Amino acid sequence: xxxxxxxxxxxxxxxxxxxxxxxxxxxxxxxKELLAEKGRFEALSFRHEGLLLDLSRQRIVPETLKRLMELxxxxxxxxxxxxxxxxxxxxxxxxxxxxxxALRLPQNxxxxxxxxxLVPDVHANLARMAEMVTQLHLRQWRGYTGEPxxxxxxxxxxxxxxxxxxxxxxxxxxxxxxxxxLNIHFVSSMDGxxxxxxxxxxxxxxxxxxxxxxxxxxxxxxxxxxTARRWLAEASGIADEVLVRRHFVAVTASPEKxxxxxxxxxxxxxxxxxxxxxxxxxxxxxxxxxLKIGMDNFREMLAGAHSMDEHFRTxxxxxxxxxxxxxVGVWNINLLDYHAHAILPYDGRLAHLPxxxxxxxxxxxxxxxxxxxxxSERRTCPVLxxxxxxxxxxxxxxxxxxxTEAVMSDFVVPVRRYEARSETLQRQHQLxxxxxxxxxxxxxxxxxxxxxxxxxxxQQYSGNQPSTVLLLDELSPRTFGAxxxxxxxxxxxxxxxxxxxxxxxxxxxLGKKMATRMLEVLGAAGSDEGMDLPTTGLLAEIxxxxxxxx
Amino acid sequence: MKISVWGDxxxxxxxxxxxxxxxxxxxxxxxxxxxxxxxxxxxxxxxKSISAEPGLMELLREGYDSGRLRAVGAEEALSAPVHWLAxxxxxxxxxxELVQRIAQAGVRPCLVVNQSNFGxxxxxxxxxxxxxxxxxxxxxLPDTLQEGSALDKFSQPDALLVGCExxxxxxxxMSLLRPFSGSVRQLQLMTRREAEFTxxxxxxxxxxxxxxxxxxxxxxxxxxVDIEVVRQGMATDERIxxxxxxxxxxxxxxxxxxxxxxxxxxxxxxxxxxxxxTVLAENLRQMELPFRKLxxxxxxxLKGRTVAIWGLAFKPGVASIDSAPAxxxxxxxxxxxARVRLHDPEALPExxxxxxxxxxxxxxRDAYEAVEDxxxxxxxxxxxxxxxxxxxxxxxxxxxxxxVDGRNVYDPGLVRELGFAYYGIGRL
Numbered sequence: 001x002x003x004x005x006x007x008x009x010x011x012x013x014x015x016x017x018x019x020x021x022x023x024x025x026x027x028x029x030x031x032k033e034l035l036a037e038k039g040r041f042e043a044l045s046f047r048h049e050g051l052l053l054d055l056s057r058q059r060i061v062p063e064t065l066k067r068l069m070e071l072x073x074x075x076x077x078x079x080x081x082x083x084x085x086x087x088x089x090x091x092x093x094x095x096x097x098x099x100x101x102a103l104r105l106p107q108n109x110x111x112x113x114x115x116x117x118l119v120p121d122v123h124a125n126l127a128r129m130a131e132m133v134t135q136l137h138l139r140q141w142r143g144y145t146g147e148p149x150x151x152x153x154x155x156x157x158x159x160x161x162x163x164x165x166x167x168x169x170x171x172x173x174x175x176x177x178x179x180x181x182l183n184i185h186f187v188s189s190m191d192g193x194x195x196x197x198x199x200x201x202x203x204x205x206x207x208x209x210x211x212x213x214x215x216x217x218x219x220x221x222x223x224x225x226x227t228a229r230r231w232l233a234e235a236s237g238i239a240d241e242v243l244v245r246r247h248f249v250a251v252t253a254s255p256e257k258x259x260x261x262x263x264x265x266x267x268x269x270x271x272x273x274x275x276x277x278x279x280x281x282x283x284x285x286x287x288x289x290x291l292k293i294g295m296d297n298f299r300e301m302l303a304g305a306h307s308m309d310e311h312f313r314t315x316x317x318x319x320x321x322x323x324x325x326x327x328v329g330v331w332n333i334n335l336l337d338y339h340a341h342a343i344l345p346y347d348g349r350l351a352h353l354p355x356x357x358x359x360x361x362x363x364x365x366x367x368x369x370x371x372x373x374x375x376s377e378r379r380t381c382p383v384l385x386x387x388x389x390x391x392x393x394x395x396x397x398x399x400x401x402x403x404t405e406a407v408m409s410d411f412v413v414p415v416r417r418y419e420a421r422s423e424t425l426q427r428q429h430q431l432x433x434x435x436x437x438x439x440x441x442x443x444x445x446x447x448x449x450x451x452x453x454x455x456x457x458x459q460q461y462s463g464n465q466p467s468t469v470l471l472l473d474e475l476s477p478r479t480f481g482a483x484x485x486x487x488x489x490x491x492x493x494x495x496x497x498x499x500x501x502x503x504x505x506x507x508x509x510l511g512k513k514m515a516t517r518m519l520e521v522l523g524a525a526g527s528d529e530g531m532d533l534p535t536t537g538l539l540a541e542i543x544x545x546x547x548x549x550x
Numbered sequence: 551m552k553i554s555v556w557g558d559x560x561x562x563x564x565x566x567x568x569x570x571x572x573x574x575x576x577x578x579x580x581x582x583x584x585x586x587x588x589x590x591x592x593x594x595x596x597x598k599s600i601s602a603e604p605g606l607m608e609l610l611r612e613g614y615d616s617g618r619l620r621a622v623g624a625e626e627a628l629s630a631p632v633h634w635l636a637x638x639x640x641x642x643x644x645x646x647e648l649v650q651r652i653a654q655a656g657v658r659p660c661l662v663v664n665q666s667n668f669g670x671x672x673x674x675x676x677x678x679x680x681x682x683x684x685x686x687x688x689x690x691l692p693d694t695l696q697e698g699s700a701l702d703k704f705s706q707p708d709a710l711l712v713g714c715e716x717x718x719x720x721x722x723x724m725s726l727l728r729p730f731s732g733s734v735r736q737l738q739l740m741t742r743r744e745a746e747f748t749x750x751x752x753x754x755x756x757x758x759x760x761x762x763x764x765x766x767x768x769x770x771x772x773x774x775v776d777i778e779v780v781r782q783g784m785a786t787d788e789r790i791x792x793x794x795x796x797x798x799x800x801x802x803x804x805x806x807x808x809x810x811x812x813x814x815x816x817x818x819x820x821x822x823x824x825x826x827x828t829v830l831a832e833n834l835r836q837m838e839l840p841f842r843k844l845x846x847x848x849x850x851x852l853k854g855r856t857v858a859i860w861g862l863a864f865k866p867g868v869a870s871i872d873s874a875p876a877x878x879x880x881x882x883x884x885x886x887x888a889r890v891r892l893h894d895p896e897a898l899p900e901x902x903x904x905x906x907x908x909x910x911x912x913x914x915r916d917a918y919e920a921v922e923d924x925x926x927x928x929x930x931x932x933x934x935x936x937x938x939x940x941x942x943x944x945x946x947x948x949x950x951x952x953x954v955d956g957r958n959v960y961d962p963g964l965v966r967e968l969g970f971a972y973y974g975i976g977r978l
Contacts, residue, residue, distance in 0.1 A: 146841055
């Protein structure tokens with residue numbers, strides 16, 4: 001993999017070497033020293049589409065970015081970006097493209113894949129989704145009694161759940177009046193605990209289920225859908241065919257499987273195998289989002305993401321937000337040895353952003369085998385977690401400030417909020433904003449943020465914890481779309497640097513297979529053959545408890 | 551007496567016609583009065599549902615012919631000693647502005663009769679612009695007219711509620727109403743706020759009764775009880791009586807609905823009470839009941855079906871379709887891809903104006919033409935001409951003999967004997 005790179009004709013190895021030397025030189029310099037440098041904010045903050053990416057609290061100097069861009073060049077990032085957008089099979093282990101960017105192309109664009117233009121098909125499905133949204137918003141989607149549907153339950157897991165949940169919460173302020181009569185719920189857990197509680201409260205005559213599954217074989221989702229179907233049948237006494245026609249919509253890339261389950265063509269919304277599950281909220285998987293915020297806002301969200309796509313595709317690497325965010329991550333992980341990454345939104349509407357990014361980053365880049373089958377010599381995706389910042393301050397910030405683990409953090413916060421609302425709410429946002437800036441400052445400076453020396457050893461803050469601040473002009477469908485697209489592309493850039501495929505997830509397959517086998521074993525006594533001893537022990541204990549033996 | 555009438559509501563036109571018929575000199579400043587002179591012309595109601603009011607147009611014409619009724623410009627109208635305000639519920643701001651201009655015109659004494667449904671406290675707000683000490687007074691005379699019999703209701707009222715806090719003003723008003731007060735059994739004087747509140751209370755009570763009987767009818771449907779029998783039983787109790795106890799597919803009408811909405815809002819805002827909000831929400835559901843019966847009859851699929859609707863006006867005797875159950879029904883049917891064939895003796899043009907040429911709608915001038923090839927007939931307004939149709943002819947013309955009777959006008963047993971599938975509201 002020692003390809004020749006850019007104008008400097010350096011191999012990636014030598015780029016790493018240069019970076020390593022640079023890192024050794026920079027490591028002794030505490031952030032409090034770096035932050036004192038003039039012009040630092042101007043040199044290390046970048047703007048696009050209502051977003052400001054502020055890298056000035058990272059342990060870098062402008063030269064670091066130059067060195068990192070050399071590594072990106074040497075890793076042929078520009079060619080990879082081109083390949084991603086062109087629909088080349090960048091998901092090589094599954095031999096298909098990863099075209100989430102195509103889902104955001106405007107109607108007048110065109111993208112050929114195996115001699116076929118994808119754009120008309122994408123927009124045809126958006127149009128069909130828009131029709132359904134209109135019918136539901138007009139309260140003209142009728143249940144089995146003829147009453148209008150007023151409740152929608154999205155059944156899906158992973159990518160069919162996290163994106164819509166996050167977006168519905170994030171953009172709830174943009175709900176149009178027509179959508180206000182519609183309640184939207186999300187059900188994901190396979191044990192039925194969310195569904196059971198919900199069904200007690202819902203009216204079967206006015207509830208519509210969206211069954212979202214790319215393969216339409218996901219056991220978690222189908223188990224929940226089956227329970228919902230049974231609930232409707234018992235409540236109504238109406239023929240199954242009628243119930244499914246009026247109360248179920250399937251969102252899937254496997255139309256035949258959905259049809260086998262009973263959902264007629266007219267009630268299906270499609271997406272394609274070239275859309276990864278965790279990259280799918282832009283497709284018809286976003287149906288609940290469109291129901292919540294309306295089609296116009298949904299299209300705004302797509303437009304924001306598309307604008308970020310264009311920026312990612314065309315901006316020079318050194319000005320490219322996704323590339324910068326990714327390469328600074330690489331710097332922290334591979335050169336400064338950070339393996340924990342906290343996601344800290346300072347806005348309750350972004351409460352589900354951490355969970356979303358956990359999947360996006362860890363399912364994409366949580367890998368140790370490279371595209372060429374060799375074992376990665378470098379560390380890849382760190383452990384990601386997070387929480388709404390002000391709440392996390394009362395939970396795990398202690399560790400960030402005084403723990404032994406080195407952690408890098410992303411602060412995400414909008415500037416303007418509540419402009420049409422009360423002054424006290426505006427002050428509350430001001431409070432959150434102040435806390436966000438203060439925390440980023442203390443993480444970087446430590447005690448130096450204070451005028452006085454700490455009173456005791458336990459009150460010492462060593463600081464020097466790097467963080468990125470992502471400042472949104474305001475949280476709108478457009479900036480939100482851009483923000484999520486930014487992280488998607490960041491993940492791709494890091495995957496290119498590490499030489500891994502971010503679009504497969506072989507690591508989750510084996511567990512599913514084992515569960516199927518285990519289900520058979522749980523059902524039948526004496527079939528433990530081939531099980532390991534501890535599992536056999538657990539099975540025996542479970543059987544004993546179930547049979548009611550004391 | 552010289553009287554200026556302001557507004558384009560039914561009450562404005564009725565008052566103008568009636569007062570001019572009894573020798574008053576009435577100046578009309580109806581329609582778009584602000585800044586536009588209509589002097590010299592004979593002006594008429596701009597709402598078709600008002601001009602359809604029985605006898606009204608004739609009486610207005612007589613007024614113009616006699617010269618006692620005249621349309622005048624705003625300036626001239628402002629100089630009259632008596633002003634009668636019958637404006638739309640959402641025109642309170644204009645009314646306040648108008649009364650300020652009356653105050654500036656400076657006529658003293660001067661009487662302002664507020665017959666607009668602006669809500670509680672509005673008449674006091676109007677009074678605040680005037681000089682009560684100098685004899686400029688506002689009285690509140692709640693509008694109790696009913697569309698279809700408005701002239702009679704005005705000329706022969708059973709009772710008069712008057713919100714008046716000034717003895718001279720009371721005498722003045724009563725002298726104006728003398729020709730009409732012969733039949734009054736009860737005259738009640740109260741404060742302006744009390745009069746406004748009473749109007750609210752009466753309307754709310756009627757809505758509650760309708761909501762209650764509809765709720766009972768729907769329950770009867772599920773329990774296999776005939777609501778018609780229950781209703782007659784209820785009416786024998788003299789505390790209850792038989793008024794406003796007919797179940798049906800919802801009440802409509804612009805004023806009634808607007809007024810209850812106003813009261814519901816007030817209750818919700820001041821008391822956090824959802825009592826009337828519930829009545830309104832349930833009424834909207836009730837309007838779709840005939841649709842739901844049809845939906846279930848055809849196994850939740852109406853695509854490509856043809857559905858005839860008899861009766862579009864919100865009640866018989868009027869051409870108005872304001873908040874009419876027919877509108878929600880039509881929209882539900884269109885959304886399901888059904889074809890609708892519409893008939894109404896008076897309101898068809900109103901509906902045509904609303905939907906225009908529509909590929910799924912046929913407008914029929916003849917009731918039997920409307921049911922041609924229909925998969926069902928929905929009766930939504932109980933016009934007299936629908937009560938005893940030629941069922942044989944209906945059955946012959948319809949593709950499937952299905953009747954949904956949204957007003958319980960037919961005898962279920964008889965209609966079924968004639969081979970129809972019949973659905974009423976709470977009927978066995």
